[in-house]
Each structure stands twice: as structure tokens, then as C-alpha cells.
Amino acid sequence: MIKKTDKLYRNEERGTAMNKRLPKYMVLKNELLGWIESGRLSPGSQVPSENEIAERFSLSRQTVRQAFSELERQGLLERVQGKGTFVRSLNLREETVQPKTIGIVTTYISDYIFPHIVRGAEAELRSRGYRLLLASTDNDKEKEMECLRLMLSEPLSGLIIEPTKSAEGNPNLPFYLSMQSRNLPFLMINERYRELEVPCLKVDDELGGLTAVRRLVERGHRRIAGFFKTDDLQGVNRLRGFMHAHREARMPLAPEHVVTYATAQKSELPVLRARELLASPNRPTAFVAYNDELAVPLINAARELGLSVPGDLSVVGFDDSALALASGVPLTTLTHPKEEMGREAARRLIAMIEGGSAGGSPPDGDVLYVPEWIERSSAAAPSARE
Amino acid sequence: MIKKTDKLYRNEERGTAMNKRLPKYMVLKNELLGWIESGRLSPGSQVPSENEIAERFSLSRQTVRQAFSELERQGLLERVQGKGTFVRSLNLREETVQPKTIGIVTTYISDYIFPHIVRGAEAELRSRGYRLLLASTDNDKEKEMECLRLMLSEPLSGLIIEPTKSAEGNPNLPFYLSMQSRNLPFLMINERYRELEVPCLKVDDELGGLTAVRRLVERGHRRIAGFFKTDDLQGVNRLRGFMHAHREARMPLAPEHVVTYATAQKSELPVLRARELLASPNRPTAFVAYNDELAVPLINAARELGLSVPGDLSVVGFDDSALALASGVPLTTLTHPKEEMGREAARRLIAMIEGGSAGGSPPDGDVLYVPEWIERSSAAAPSARE
DNA sequence: ACATCTCATTTGTACGTACAAGCATACTAA
DNA sequence: TTAGTATGCTTGTACGTACAAATGAGATGT
Numbered sequence: 001m002i003k004k005t006d007k008l009y010r011n012e013e014r015g016t017a018m019n020k021r022l023p024k025y026m027v028l029k030n031e032l033l034g035w036i037e038s039g040r041l042s043p044g045s046q047v048p049s050e051n052e053i054a055e056r057f058s059l060s061r062q063t064v065r066q067a068f069s070e071l072e073r074q075g076l077l078e079r080v081q082g083k084g085t086f087v088r089s090l091n092l093r094e095e096t097v098q099p100k101t102i103g104i105v106t107t108y109i110s111d112y113i114f115p116h117i118v119r120g121a122e123a124e125l126r127s128r129g130y131r132l133l134l135a136s137t138d139n140d141k142e143k144e145m146e147c148l149r150l151m152l153s154e155p156l157s158g159l160i161i162e163p164t165k166s167a168e169g170n171p172n173l174p175f176y177l178s179m180q181s182r183n184l185p186f187l188m189i190n191e192r193y194r195e196l197e198v199p200c201l202k203v204d205d206e207l208g209g210l211t212a213v214r215r216l217v218e219r220g221h222r223r224i225a226g227f228f229k230t231d232d233l234q235g236v237n238r239l240r241g242f243m244h245a246h247r248e249a250r251m252p253l254a255p256e257h258v259v260t261y262a263t264a265q266k267s268e269l270p271v272l273r274a275r276e277l278l279a280s281p282n283r284p285t286a287f288v289a290y291n292d293e294l295a296v297p298l299i300n301a302a303r304e305l306g307l308s309v310p311g312d313l314s315v316v317g318f319d320d321s322a323l324a325l326a327s328g329v330p331l332t333t334l335t336h337p338k339e340e341m342g343r344e345a346a347r348r349l350i351a352m353i354e355g356g357s358a359g360g361s362p363p364d365g366d367v368l369y370v371p372e373w374i375e376r377s378s379a380a381a382p383s384a385r386e
Numbered sequence: 387m388i389k390k391t392d393k394l395y396r397n398e399e400r401g402t403a404m405n406k407r408l409p410k411y412m413v414l415k416n417e418l419l420g421w422i423e424s425g426r427l428s429p430g431s432q433v434p435s436e437n438e439i440a441e442r443f444s445l446s447r448q449t450v451r452q453a454f455s456e457l458e459r460q461g462l463l464e465r466v467q468g469k470g471t472f473v474r475s476l477n478l479r480e481e482t483v484q485p486k487t488i489g490i491v492t493t494y495i496s497d498y499i500f501p502h503i504v505r506g507a508e509a510e511l512r513s514r515g516y517r518l519l520l521a522s523t524d525n526d527k528e529k530e531m532e533c534l535r536l537m538l539s540e541p542l543s544g545l546i547i548e549p550t551k552s553a554e555g556n557p558n559l560p561f562y563l564s565m566q567s568r569n570l571p572f573l574m575i576n577e578r579y580r581e582l583e584v585p586c587l588k589v590d591d592e593l594g595g596l597t598a599v600r601r602l603v604e605r606g607h608r609r610i611a612g613f614f615k616t617d618d619l620q621g622v623n624r625l626r627g628f629m630h631a632h633r634e635a636r637m638p639l640a641p642e643h644v645v646t647y648a649t650a651q652k653s654e655l656p657v658l659r660a661r662e663l664l665a666s667p668n669r670p671t672a673f674v675a676y677n678d679e680l681a682v683p684l685i686n687a688a689r690e691l692g693l694s695v696p697g698d699l700s701v702v703g704f705d706d707s708a709l710a711l712a713s714g715v716p717l718t719t720l721t722h723p724k725e726e727m728g729r730e731a732a733r734r735l736i737a738m739i740e741g742g743s744a745g746g747s748p749p750d751g752d753v754l755y756v757p758e759w760i761e762r763s764s765a766a767a768p769s770a771r772e
Numbered sequence: 773a774c775a776t777c778t779c780a781t782t783t784g785t786a787c788g789t790a791c792a793a794g795c796a797t798a799c800t801a802a
Numbered sequence: 803t804t805a806g807t808a809t810g811c812t813t814g815t816a817c818g819t820a821c822a823a824a825t826g827a828g829a830t831g832t
Contacts, residue, residue, distance in 0.1 A: 109508055110725070132521065136509075154517070323708070323712045
């Protein structure tokens with residue numbers, strides 16, 4: 001495709017005297033510029049390697065490097081170690097700087113599984129040369145708005161968002177719509193606002209609730225109580241699976257065996273209800289807890305009442321968190337991908353950013369993780385006397 | 387005027403192996419940046435010639451040229467053939483906007499107490515209108531450099547840093563020095579690199595070690611074993627307090643009762659040693675653990691050997707983490723301010739930024755938190771038969 | 773089938789040499 | 803005196819070598 005004889009030489013022959021004799025690297029620069037402008041090298045395509053150019057033009061590699069690096073500085077080329085040199089696409093050339101910063105908004109930074117999600121995303125982003133902006137909403141929709149406003153106050157490449165109280169409405173919809181119309185890529189983790197069509201990475205919570213009950217039923221449990229937080233969709237879905245499994249097993253489900261609560265009540269109400277249930281004549285033989293964070297106090301409550309876990313009561317948690325192993329009774333629980341989810345969210349967001357298709361080229365780009373049962377010591381068959 | 391011995395050299399001598407990550411021309415760039423921003427090279431003045439720099443730093447002229455040309459590209463230098471290289475005047479490179487973004491670099495994002503520190507800082511920063519950039523080093527000095535480089539790739543108002551393996555050397559010193567000379571405010575939390583004079587917020591770890599032993603002695607313990615991580619200064623200081631308390635109480639300290647380990651060994655070695663100690667004829671009646679994270683497996687190890695906690699063995703942790711309550715035996719431990727430390731770090735950094743006195747107007751701006759004893763259930767008097 | 777390893781290719785770093793070209797100063801010759 | 807020259811500095815251009823580090827593809831082992 002590319003001719004062997006080149007203008008480079010004609011130039012030298014011709015202009016020696018009058019033309020001040022352009023330096024070779026300058027001549028090469030002009031030559032390459034011509035290639036790009038003429039379309040001989042299209043945007044995004046790979047430029048012949050330094051060695052190849054050097055040989056073809058009978059230059060040393062250092063001279064070629066000088067030409068390349070000036071073109072890189074001007075934003076026309078992009079060099080990647082180990083891969084090669086590429087013509088930067090036109091639209092990228094117009095922006096002076098690419099922000100290379102992405103934001104994550106989660107409900108809680110410090111607690112439970114969220115640090116692990118952030119960690120996974122951070123590692124992936126750092127390795128790809130992106131910086132991570134972090135903000136937390138404390139599960140408060142007003143703060144969510146604050147966070148979004150602050151994040152968007154400076155240029156940003158993309159956003160990863162964990163919705164706040166996803167089961168309720170979404171007062172910050174205008175923000176998200178404006179992001180969509182601005183072609184700012186973003187995606188959601190754990191859950192999505194129903195009003196928005198954006199890619200989402202989540203655990204199949206309904207399947208999780210289903211699995212928890214199925215496994216307990218297999219072990220012989222017939223009276224199972226469930227404790228679910230219902231102001232986010234994760235809890236709602238786990239509860240849905242919990243009930244589904246009861247229907248499936250044709251087991252009656254007493255209304256008092258379903259305990260729902262809101263985030264604000266999480267430290268009091270479920271434990272209170274648990275005590276009542278455990279003191280009742282026909283007490284449940286197993287608890288399904290919304291997550292490990294709740295499973296631990298439920299276990300402690302049971303033990304305070306003189307019941308042994310799992311001897312007298314089986315308890316199943318969710319999320320396979322650090323608490324599962326730290327707890328007195330190692331928790332039987334269902335997995336949450338945590339770090340992997342963070343990593344994958346980062347990967348997909350970067351693909352959206354760099355692929356240019358901000359809207360979401362994968363139309364159904366959701367990822368649904370299957371929660372896996374982790375057998376530890378907090379669940380067993382109900383004791384004989386039950 | 388300019389000294390013959392140079393930081394560049396000190397650095398090379400010290401960190402030959404680990405410092406190889408930072409290319410020489412980058413080191414030189416940072417060095418020159420320092421010269422310029424510190425006023426050692428005033429605007430308009432002539433920079434030593436390429437050959438002179440090359441000789442002084444024992445570099446080849448080509449390498450010096452690489453550094454110079456990058457600085458020229460950034461608009462800091464101006465080169466004139468035949469005359470020399472000059473520092474461009476300040477007004478040509480004034481900063482346009484105040485970034486209002488600060489960075490935090492910690493060892494681990496996801497584990498243990500670090501999320502709480504980040505959380506505290508995030509809350510404070512958000513309320514003051516700052517954005518938070520987060521990066522983690524995984525306790526790896528090379529990643530620390532990566533993080534710093536990435537963070538500094540765009541304008542930043544300030545940095546909060548938790549040192550990586552603070553007990554060992556600091557190969558990234560050039561970065562920190564260049565930050566200081568560029569008047570970029572930063573401070574350290576938990577520990578400080580000995581080589582740097584920067585404000586630092588930390589817990590009085592020595593006092594913590596001292597207190598732990600004192601309280602155990604008050605309860606009648608005479609044989610106390612301590613487990614400390616010694617690749618960061620926190621562990622070293624806690625150990626120091628541990629030994630100090632023994633001297634103070636005129637209690638002999640058997641060498642095998644001091645177990646030290648590195649981060650890489652944390653999941654195996656201490657528990658192994660604990661089992662040995664507990665199986666020995668004259669076993670200790672109390673353990674002081676480097677932190678709660680270690681206290682939990684120590685307790686579990688004891689219980690696996692049929693010992694009750696605190697009946698047969700008292701265990702004291704550090705940091706009052708979430709694990710302290712989740713554990714089977716609620717941990718007696720010493721506090722770590724966590725969120726408060728994060729908040730205060732953010733407050734002080736903002737004061738440094740907005741007060742303009744980047745160097746640190748509070749000459750001795752350190753904050754030393756006193757760890758407080760939290761009485762729970764893992765420590766008691768030794769049993770009578772001991 | 774899947775992870776792991778090896779290997780060739782690419783750019784990055786670092787050193788070396790040599791000479792050209794621009795600039796300032798000192799010196800020389802008309 | 804004055805113009806021109808010589809000299810010695812500077813940066814610029816150009817070539818060369820060598821090895822390091824990242825990447826991706828093909829081979830290999832389990």
C-alpha cells in the first residue's frame with residue numbers, strides 16, 4: 001500500500017540551499033501529517049512501528065521517535081507501550097484534555113459490603129489510568145442530589161451509582177435525565193431506579209431468597225421466618241423469593257413470620273420481633289435474615305434467650321460479608337460478588353466511555369449475578385424435639 | 387550557590403532497588419520543579435546547561451534533554467539555541483481555577499477501620515464543597531507511586547495520605563518533596579514517614595500498648611503475650627508501649643511472649659504462635675493483639691483448644707472496630723477515632739488550603755488521640771487455678 | 773477446557789557519540 | 803577604530819546501542 005520511494009528524499013534533493021534544509025524529523029512529521037489528512041491513515045488506525053518507519057525512510061529510530069513524540073504532543077498520535085502507535089480519532093483531538101475521572105455514589109461508604117465494591121472498582125479504574133471520585137448519600141435522597149451536583153461541578157468521564165432507597169420514588173430524576181441527554185455514561189449497581197433505563201449490575205436477589213428457603217426446607221425446616229428491609233428493592237426482591245419458595249413448597253406462611261422494616265428501624269425492630277417470635281409457643285426453627293449485618297444480632301438474640309444456633313434455630317444471612325466469619329457462629333450465607341461487581345462495573349463504564357456509545361450500545365447490558373449458598377455453621381436440620 | 391551533593395543522589399543511594407520504578411528523567415523533572423517553585427531558580431533566570439546538569443547528576447545529556455523538553459512543553463522552561471535554558475516567568479503559567487478536589491491515599495480501602503476514616507473525611511469534605519478522590523495502595527509502595535502520579539495528573543487542592551509500610555523506607559520521597567516545593571498541602575494520618583516533616587494525625591499507639599498491659603496487670607495478669615505487626619510504625623509503637631509497661635510493672639517479659647510479624651504473614655503466623663503458647667506448660671493468661679482483626683482469630687484459636695475467653699484467657703484488641711461487637715465474645719479493646727480522625731484531617735487540610743499557609747502554619751500541627759479502654763467481655767481477671 | 777507460560781513485537785528508558793547551528797565574547801588585522 | 807575572525811559556550815539534529823516493560827498471540831501443561 002505504502003510506496004517505497006518517498007517525498008522525503010525529493011525534498012532533500014530539491015531544497016538543500018534555499019529551503020534551509022528542514023530537519024529530517026520535521027520532514028517526517030510533515031509526511032505523517034499528510035498521511036493523516038489525506039486519509040491514508042484513518043483515525044484510530046495503527047501507524048507503522050517506529051522500527052518500520054525508520055527502516056523505510058532510512059532514519060534512526062531515535063529520529064522517528066522525535067517526530068512521533070511531537071505529533072503525540074500535538075494530540076494527533078497516541079502511543080501505547082507494547083501495542084503500537086495510533087492515530088487519535090478526530091473528536092478526541094478537539095477536546096484539549098480528557099478528564100479521565102469517574103465518580104461513584106453509594107449509600108454507605110464505610111459499612112458492610114460497600115467498601116469492597118468500591119475497592120474492586122478502584123483497583124480496576126486505577127489500572128486503566130482513571131481516577132476515582134467517591135461520595136456517599138447516607139441513604140438520604142437529598143444528599144444524593146448534593147453528591148450529584150458536586151460530582152458534576154467539574155468534568156467527569158462517567159458515573160457508577162448505587163441507588164438510594166430504590167423501592168421508593170426518585171426525586172433526582174431530572175439529574176439523571178440531564179446526564180443522559182449530555183451523553184454522560186453512567187450505570188447502576190445493586191439495583192436500578194425503575195424510572196431509568198440504564199445498564200445495571202445486580203445480584204439475583206429473588207433467586208437468593210428462593211435458594212435460602214429451599215435449602216432450609218431440604219433440611220427439614222417447616223416454620224421459617226424472614227426479616228427484610230423493604231425500602232430498597234434488594235430487600236423487596238429477597239422477600240419475593242422468600243414467599244415464592246413457600247408457595248413452591250406448598251408451605252403455609254404465617255403473616256407474623258414475615259418481618260419487614262425500614263432502614264431507620266434496623267437496629268431495633270427486627271431484633272424485637274425476633275425475640276417475640278422465639279418466645280411464642282410454635283416458634284420458627286429458622287430465620288432468613290435480610291443480610292449478614294442483621295443475621296449477627298438475630299443470632300445473639302437467640303443465644304440470649306438460651307437457644308443454641310444452629311441446634312435450636314438455624315439462621316441464614318446474605319452477602320457473605322466479613323461478619324460471617326467474625327461472628328461467634330460462622331454464618332451460613334449467600335454470596336454477593338462485591339469486589340467483582342465493582343471491577344465489572346468499572347470495566348463496563350470504561351467501555352461505554354471509550355467506545356463512545358454513551359447511551360449504552362449493549363441494549364440489555366445488565367449483569368445478573370447468581371448468589372451461591374455458602375455452608376458454614378449457622379444452619380442445620382431442626383432438632384428432633386421440634 | 388547550588389550544592390554539589392543533591393537529593394537525587396541521596397535518593398539513589400538509599401533506594402536503589404525499589405526506586406527503579408521512577409524513571410531518571412522524571413526524578414530530574416521533579417527535582418527541577420522543586421528548584422523552580424522553591425525559588426532556587428527564579429523566573430527569568432538561566433538554568434544550568436544540559437551538560438552541567440548531566441555531569442552533576444551523572445546522567446547522559448540525552449536524559450537531561452528529555453526532562454527539559456517535557457518541562458518546556460509544560461510551559462515552565464524556555465530553551466534558546468546558543469544561549470541556554472531559562473525559567474519562564476510566573477504570570478505566564480498562572481492557574482485558572484481552584485480545583486476544589488482533594489485526594490486520599492490509604493493502604494486498604496475496603497477493610498477494617500479504613501472505610502470509616504474515609505467516610506469521616508468524605509462527609510466533612512462534601513459539606514465544605516470539596517470532592518474526594520480515592521486511591522488505595524494495597525500496602526504496596528509501587529502502587530503508592532502509581533496513585534500519587536495519577537492523583538497529581540490533574541490539578542488538586544490537597545492530599546491526605548496514610549503511609550504504606552511506614553516502618554520501612556520511603557522510596558517515593560521525590561514525589562513528596564516535589565509536592566512540598568510546589569506548595570501543595572498534604573498531611574498524613576495514622577503514621578508519618580520519618581523523612582518528612584508534615585502535619586500528622588495519629589493515635590498515641592505507645593500509650594495504647596501501655597494502657598492495655600496496665601489494665602491487664604490491674605486485673606492480676608502476670609504472663610501476658612503480645613502480637614504486633616512490625617512493618618508499620620503503629621505496630622512498632624504499640625509494641626514499644628507493651629514492653630514499656632512490663633518494665634514499669636517490673637514484670638519479666640519472656641522473649642517468646644512477644645510475637646512480631648509482617649503484613650504478609652498476618653493470616654498464619656500469629657495464630658500459629660498463639661496455639662504454641664497456649665499449649666505450653668506455663669501459658670500466658672492474656673493476649674494483647676495488634677488490632678481487633680487479629681484478636682478475633684486469636685479468640686477462635688483459644689476456643690478451639692478448649693479454653694474459654696475470658697475465663698481461661700483474656701484478649702485485648704485495638705481500634706474498637708465493627709468486629710469487636712460481631713465477634714462471639716464482645717471484644718475488650720482500645721478506641722481509634724476513625725471517622726473523627728477522617729473529619730479532622732479534612733478540616734485541617736481545608737484550613738491549610740484556604741489559609742494559604744501550605745507549609746503548615748501550625749508548626750507542630752500534629753494531633754495525638756488518646757486511645758480509650760472499652761470494657762466488654764474478652765478480658766477479665768485470670769481464673770483462680772492459674 | 774482452561775489456566776499458564778513462552779516468545780516476538782512494540783514502545784519506554786538510558787546511555788553513548790558526533791557534528792551542526794546559534795550566540796557572546798575576545799582577539800586580530802586593516 | 804572597526805570590521806572580521808576565532809573561540810568556546812549553548813542547544814539542535816542525528817545516529818547508534820542496549821535493555822526494560824507492556825502487550826498479545828501461540829504453545830504448553832494440567
